[in-house]
Amino acid sequence: MTFIPKPRIDxxxxxxxxxxxxxxxxxxxLSTLCAGCGHDSITAAIVEACWDLALRxxxxxxxxxxxxxxxxxxxxxxxxxxxxxxxxxxxxIATGANAANRHLxxxxxxxxxxTLSIGLGQFCHAxxxxxxxxxxxxxxxxxxxxxxxxxxxxxxxxxxxxxxxNLQPPIDPVLLALTLGASFVARSFSGDKRQLVPLIxxxxxxxxxxxxxxxxxxxxxxxxxxxxxxxxxTREHYEVAVHADFIPAEREIAVEYxxxxxxxVTMHDGSRIVLRKLAEDYDPTDRxxxxxxxxxxxxxxxYLTGLLYFEPSNREFHDICGTTDVPLNSVPYEQxxxxxxxxxxxxxxxx
Amino acid sequence: xxxxxxSHPDYFHRVVDCQWACPAHTDVPxxxxxxxxxxxxxxxxxxxxxxxxxxxxxxxCDRPCEPACRRGRVERKPVAICRLKRYxxxxxxxxxxxxxxxxxxxxxxxxACIGAGCASLTLANDLMPLGYEVTIFEQxxxxxxxxxxxxxxxxxxxxxxDEEIGMILDMGVDLRLDTxxxxxxxxxEDGGFDAIFIGSGAPRGKDLLLPGREEAAAxxxxxxxxxxxxxxGHVDRIGERVLIIGVGNTAMDCCRTSLRLGxxxxxxxARKPRQFFKASEWELEDAEEERVQxxxxxxxxxxVVRDGRLAGMTFDxxxxxxxxxxxxxxxxxxxxxxxxxxxxxxxxxxxxAFPWIERDIGIEFDARDVxxxxxxxxxxxxxxxxxxxxxxxxxxxxxxxxEHGHQAAISIDRYCRGESLTDRPRPRVTLQSRKxxxxxxxxxxxxxxxxxxxxxxxxxxxxxxxxxxxxELGFTAEQAAEETQRCLNxxxxxxxxxxxxxECDACVDICPVDCLTITENGPEDELRMRxxxxxxxxxQPLFVSAPLRQTGRVMVKDENLCVHCGLCAERCPTxxxxxQKSHVHWPHAGDVPEPAPRRGERVSEGRVKGDERTVExxx
Ligand SMILES: Cc1cc2nc3c(=O)[nH]c(=O)nc-3n(C[C@H](O)[C@H](O)[C@H](O)COP(=O)(O)OP(=O)(O)OC[C@H]3O[C@@H](n4cnc5c(N)ncnc54)[C@H](O)[C@@H]3O)c2cc1C
Ligand SMILES: Cc1ncc(C[n+]2csc(CCOP(=O)(O)OP(=O)(O)O)c2C)c(N)n1
Ligand code: SF4
Ligand code: SF4
Ligand code: SF4
Ligand SMILES: [Mg+2]
Numbered sequence: 001m002t003f004i005p006k007p008r009i010d011x012x013x014x015x016x017x018x019x020x021x022x023x024x025x026x027x028x029x030l031s032t033l034c035a036g037c038g039h040d041s042i043t044a045a046i047v048e049a050c051w052d053l054a055l056r057x058x059x060x061x062x063x064x065x066x067x068x069x070x071x072x073x074x075x076x077x078x079x080x081x082x083x084x085x086x087x088x089x090x091x092x093i094a095t096g097a098n099a100a101n102r103h104l105x106x107x108x109x110x111x112x113x114x115t116l117s118i119g120l121g122q123f124c125h126a127x128x129x130x131x132x133x134x135x136x137x138x139x140x141x142x143x144x145x146x147x148x149x150x151x152x153x154x155x156x157x158x159x160x161x162x163x164x165x166n167l168q169p170p171i172d173p174v175l176l177a178l179t180l181g182a183s184f185v186a187r188s189f190s191g192d193k194r195q196l197v198p199l200i201x202x203x204x205x206x207x208x209x210x211x212x213x214x215x216x217x218x219x220x221x222x223x224x225x226x227x228x229x230x231x232x233x234t235r236e237h238y239e240v241a242v243h244a245d246f247i248p249a250e251r252e253i254a255v256e257y258x259x260x261x262x263x264x265v266t267m268h269d270g271s272r273i274v275l276r277k278l279a280e281d282y283d284p285t286d287r288x289x290x291x292x293x294x295x296x297x298x299x300x301x302x303y304l305t306g307l308l309y310f311e312p313s314n315r316e317f318h319d320i321c322g323t324t325d326v327p328l329n330s331v332p333y334e335q336x337x338x339x340x341x342x343x344x345x346x347x348x349x350x351x
Numbered sequence: 352x353x354x355x356x357x358s359h360p361d362y363f364h365r366v367v368d369c370q371w372a373c374p375a376h377t378d379v380p381x382x383x384x385x386x387x388x389x390x391x392x393x394x395x396x397x398x399x400x401x402x403x404x405x406x407x408x409x410x411x412c413d414r415p416c417e418p419a420c421r422r423g424r425v426e427r428k429p430v431a432i433c434r435l436k437r438y439x440x441x442x443x444x445x446x447x448x449x450x451x452x453x454x455x456x457x458x459x460x461x462x463a464c465i466g467a468g469c470a471s472l473t474l475a476n477d478l479m480p481l482g483y484e485v486t487i488f489e490q491x492x493x494x495x496x497x498x499x500x501x502x503x504x505x506x507x508x509x510x511x512x513d514e515e516i517g518m519i520l521d522m523g524v525d526l527r528l529d530t531x532x533x534x535x536x537x538x539x540e541d542g543g544f545d546a547i548f549i550g551s552g553a554p555r556g557k558d559l560l561l562p563g564r565e566e567a568a569a570x571x572x573x574x575x576x577x578x579x580x581x582x583x584g585h586v587d588r589i590g591e592r593v594l595i596i597g598v599g600n601t602a603m604d605c606c607r608t609s610l611r612l613g614x615x616x617x618x619x620x621a622r623k624p625r626q627f628f629k630a631s632e633w634e635l636e637d638a639e640e641e642r643v644q645x646x647x648x649x650x651x652x653x654x655v656v657r658d659g660r661l662a663g664m665t666f667d668x669x670x671x672x673x674x675x676x677x678x679x680x681x682x683x684x685x686x687x688x689x690x691x692x693x694x695x696x697x698x699x700x701x702x703x704a705f706p707w708i709e710r711d712i713g714i715e716f717d718a719r720d721v722x723x724x725x726x727x728x729x730x731x732x733x734x735x736x737x738x739x740x741x742x743x744x745x746x747x748x749x750x751x752x753x754e755h756g757h758q759a760a761i762s763i764d765r766y767c768r769g770e771s772l773t774d775r776p777r778p779r780v781t782l783q784s785r786k787x788x789x790x791x792x793x794x795x796x797x798x799x800x801x802x803x804x805x806x807x808x809x810x811x812x813x814x815x816x817x818x819x820x821x822x823e824l825g826f827t828a829e830q831a832a833e834e835t836q837r838c839l840n841x842x843x844x845x846x847x848x849x850x851x852x853x854e855c856d857a858c859v860d861i862c863p864v865d866c867l868t869i870t871e872n873g874p875e876d877e878l879r880m881r882x883x884x885x886x887x888x889x890x891q892p893l894f895v896s897a898p899l900r901q902t903g904r905v906m907v908k909d910e911n912l913c914v915h916c917g918l919c920a921e922r923c924p925t926x927x928x929x930x931q932k933s934h935v936h937w938p939h940a941g942d943v944p945e946p947a948p949r950r951g952e953r954v955s956e957g958r959v960k961g962d963e964r965t966v967e968x969x970x
Contacts, residue, residue: 004797006861006863008800009798009864009914035922035923036853036923040857040860041856043860191854191855
């Protein structure tokens with residue numbers, strides 16, 4: 001960690017977004033993670049994405065569980081709201097918050113331990129409910145905060161820093177999410193911001209649950225020879241299947257895409273995702289085929305990355321539940337509380 | 352782009368913008384740190400080694416370092432480098448014991464200097480400790496050249512001048528005052544000197560030959576001659592209404608001196624608009640503070656004489672067309688205007704003049720009657736005769752004259768030893784890590800947001816009481832302490848080792864001014880636009896690393912706005928970035944050409960650049 005704070009220098013050429021804010025306005029507290037931790041790069045990517053989308057900082061809700069990864073919500077958008085849940089329980093807090101106000105931007109940040117071990121059940125149900133949120137797993141294959149034990153995402157044969165070999169099969173969050181009907185499923189790498197930033201932007205704009213599993217090396221406990229989640233290993237076994245460019249509604253598509261190579265998809269709010277297939281025969285709109293391709297690459301020891309599956313405009317949690325559009329704190333009391341008579345009537349339905 | 356060659360001494364030297372811009376390469380950040388630590392004597396000595404006259408220059412230097420200062424790009428105003436120099440000079444202890452020692456046994460070589468200005472004095476300062484016997488011939492009755500005769504005492508007190516010149520003369524210089532050299536041939540033939548250095552300045556002020564000039568002669572003065580007469584006490588009054596023609600630094604001294612000799616209404620007449628003025632911004636401010644009026648777009652036309660006496664001047668009223676880049680593309684006269692005056696002072700420039708150098712003794716002059724001088728060795732076309740200061744390439748300033756003196760001293764030393772003048776000691780840069788331990792660096796790397804401190808001035812009422820009341824008071828202790836913290840420690844360099852980088856992006860993410868990018872290499876123009884923040888200031892070079900091990904991409908650093916905070920090195924898990932203090936060894940006479948590095952020092956070397964070096968200030 002660093003004790004020297006990042007100085008605030010307002011140099012004249014700092015670019016400003018539509019709200020007149022600079023990137024620095026989307027930063028948070030000083031990171032206490034190890035120098036070189038992948039999680040810090042993801043934080044920087046979130047800062048970049050929120051700044052570029054010109055999100056009003058006070059509309060951002062940051063949610064997390066426990067772990068080095070879960071600490072990072074303190075390191076971006078310090079003017080947003082935040083809730084640090086107990087281990088593995090971030091999805092239920094997110095569900096509650098989202099139920100109360102559907103108009104905010106929900107960003108969940110979790111680890112492979114937080115999501116795939118203690119929080120696996122909560123994670124699955126948030127996907128089933130199609131909660132409108134961006135869920136980022138900062139996946140390093142270990143419990144970083146508790147000093148590097150294997151997590152449920154560790155690959156068979158992967159070696160711990162002290163030398164023991166992992167023998168249990170991994171849970172892959174991407175495959176799991178696909179089986180649960182997720183409509184936005186991506187994998188990326190903390191060391192590839194060019195891929196990660198547009199994915200975060202698209203995920204934030206996606207209506208429904210958006211998952212990004214980000215390989216994020218633990219530089220202290222899992223960056224050695226024999227690890228399958230180190231910087232070097234990830235770079236060697238990393239294949240981009242589909243690159244997604246995100247273009248907000250108000251911006252023109254500037255780059256020329258030749259037909260057949262790129263597929264622009266318009267989202268519910270008019271912004272567009274342009275999908276570019278980099279792996280031949282990969283189809284990010286065919287759930288079954290995508291699952292097969294991902295598994296095939298896994299068998300070959302490769303990480304397939306990019307926006308691996310995408311299906312626009314489906315019904316999110318509020319649409320399914322038919323809940324109110326007005327945030328609960330703005331619903332007049334008389335309407336919010338049915339009163340004694342109203343309650344009686346309601347209860348009678350269940351007698 | 353090719354990977355940057357950081358072993359060339361210019362690479363790290365250039366990063367230290369102030370030191371690179373200083374003709375004498377004064378180690379600015381080093382002395383500012385010493386001032387911050389209260390070590391004023393050491394700060395003074397760091398200065399003296401390169402600029403010889405810290406007390407004088409801390410008041411009147413032209414300060415090429417300040418427009419170059421990185422702080423001026425990161426924020427708006429540069430560090431008050433010059434004022435801090437004065438602070439060290441004013442608060443130091445006695446330094447006599449620290450000055451270079453002069454051997455009692457001489458080396459047998461005798462050197463003559465013509466003129467006791469700063470160029471000659473610097474030469475003596477460098478050669479006396481090496482055992483040379485130096486004789487200085489000066490036409491006036493006091494040493495110092497224009498520093499004494501032209502720079503007014505309200506900017507540069509005589510006591511400061513005397514003390515710093517004294518340090519050199521007391522080395523045992525043979526100073527012959529009131530001794531004008533009238534024939535170089537005679538000196539060459541009969542003087543018995545091994546080498547001659549001509550530091551006689553650019554002594555001729557330009558005249559303005561317009562109608563009425565002759566009739567008005569009694570009240571029309573040439574600026575530099577007039578200032579000299581004031582300095583020596585021959586002139587002690589001037590008329591009530593004074594017009595100054597020209598708007599350079601000499602004009603500023605003339606107008607402010609006039610106010611101290613009884614003038615009430617002083618106007619500086621400029622031919623062009625303000626952006627074309629030659630005077631430094633701070634000299635204009637100081638003059639305007641004293642209510643001098645600067646009148647633009649007036650081109651002198653005639654001196655008007657009534658009843659046999661100067662009555663004033665007529666001017667053409669000018670209008671200019673200025674294009675988008677700021678150049679004048681057309682001009683026209685729109686009328687004529689008369690300005691009444693009792694005296695007119697001409698401050699329109701100086702020229703070299705060498706009536707005492709015979710033209711048949713092997714010293715060649717060019718078409719403009721300027722001697723042909725080698726810009727690196729300072730030797731004329733006659734072996735053993737050297738030029739420096741304003742005499743060499745026309746009027747410049749004190750700090751350039753000092754550097755000429757240093758370089759000529761190297762040449763004369765080599766000449767007397769029979770060594771080649773062109774095979775000179777080369778500048779060297781050594782580097783030493785500033786890492787102390789975890790989160791600990793041996794320099795103060797916090798960024799201080801304090802704005803530039805302003806030097807207090809003597810009140811407008813008080814300052815005109817006498818002609819030699821110094822107007823600037825110098826920083827208070829609090830101001831000096833705050834101002835030192837504005838320095839960005841540019842000499843604590845970011846040094847990169849591509850072999851160690853694992854491309855985790857930690858440094859890229861933490862950099863507070865977005866200077867770092869890891870990306871695919873490319874041609875410079877295209878690469879500059881592809882960085883995290885586009886590198887638009889072309890005067891600042893890019894650093895491009897060797898290909899990185901994992902992806903073959905390169906680390907690119909735009910030096911422009913780096914505040915040397917050290918966060919990149921602090922965040923790097925593999926110490927691929929390190930903060931290392933660079934020390935530029937700018938050669939002086941007597942330096943060993945290739946000294947062995949000290950322990951822990953890395954050395955980079957290259958060629959001497961000489962006078963052709965250009966320095967672009969930041970945008
Ligand atoms: C009004 C004015 C203000 C200035 N203000 C500043 C300022 O604020 N800051 C700054 O950096 N620069 C300033 N300058 C410029 C600066 O003074 C000169 O660039 C500098 O003094 C040059 O030094 P030098 O040693 O080459 O020559 P000089 O200082 O000119 O010294 C030459 C000496 O040689 C003597 N000499 C000449 N011919 C002979 C001879 N034949 N025999 C014997 N002796 C001879 C002269 O009497 C003189 O003493 C100013 C100049 C002027 C005119
Ligand atoms: C209920 C509970 N059980 C166990 C722990 C101990 N614990 C803290 S963090 C952590 C694992 C974190 O791993 P991960 O989510 O992958 O985060 P990382 O530190 O790797 O980013 C565990 C088991 C806890 N804090 N609370
Ligand atoms: S222990 Fe690992 S995951 Fe935690 S901060 Fe350090 S590098 Fe990051
Ligand atoms: S020292 Fe490093 S982190 Fe600080 S401004 Fe310079 S490049 Fe950026
Ligand atoms: S922090 Fe160090 S290892 Fe990481 S990218 Fe920067 S230089 Fe490379
Ligand atoms: Mg983990």
